[in-house]
Amino acid sequence: AGFVGxxxxxxxxxxxxxxxxxxxxxxxxxxxxxxxxxAFLQATGNASGATLLSVLRQGIVFVPxxxxxxxxxxxxxxxxAGVIADVAxxxxxxxxxYRQGRRLHGAGMPTPAAL
Numbered sequence: 001a002g003f004v005g006x007x008x009x010x011x012x013x014x015x016x017x018x019x020x021x022x023x024x025x026x027x028x029x030x031x032x033x034x035x036x037x038x039a040f041l042q043a044t045g046n047a048s049g050a051t052l053l054s055v056l057r058q059g060i061v062f063v064p065x066x067x068x069x070x071x072x073x074x075x076x077x078x079x080x081a082g083v084i085a086d087v088a089x090x091x092x093x094x095x096x097x098y099r100q101g102r103r104l105h106g107a108g109m110p111t112p113a114a115l
Contacts, residue, residue: 020079027086037093041100049096057089
């Protein structure tokens with residue numbers, strides 16, 4: 001409550017802020033993995049896949065999550081919309097990376113174990 005309390009004095013708002021900040025911090029490591037997936041696709045020549053991933057989380061997945069979580073859980077549901085969107089977007093990103101890896105392996109590209 002200390003960090004949030006430095007900006008807001010109302011106890012109810014501080015409590016909500018603590019929950020929101022905690023929920024957001026849970027998925028921070030996933031953001032790094034998601035960015036690595038995007039960079040992998042771009043580095044291996046899949047620009048369209050990298051572009052799709054760059055808009056996937058915020059544009060394609062997050063907005064529907066906002067509507068669904070609002071209907072299911074109101075304010076607390078909205079707090080978890082970002083977590084759900086991050087997990088869903090990461091799952092899709094990992095599928096893209098897996099598919100790109102299979103393409104590269106099929107094209108005769110050396111795997112890290114072969115180097």
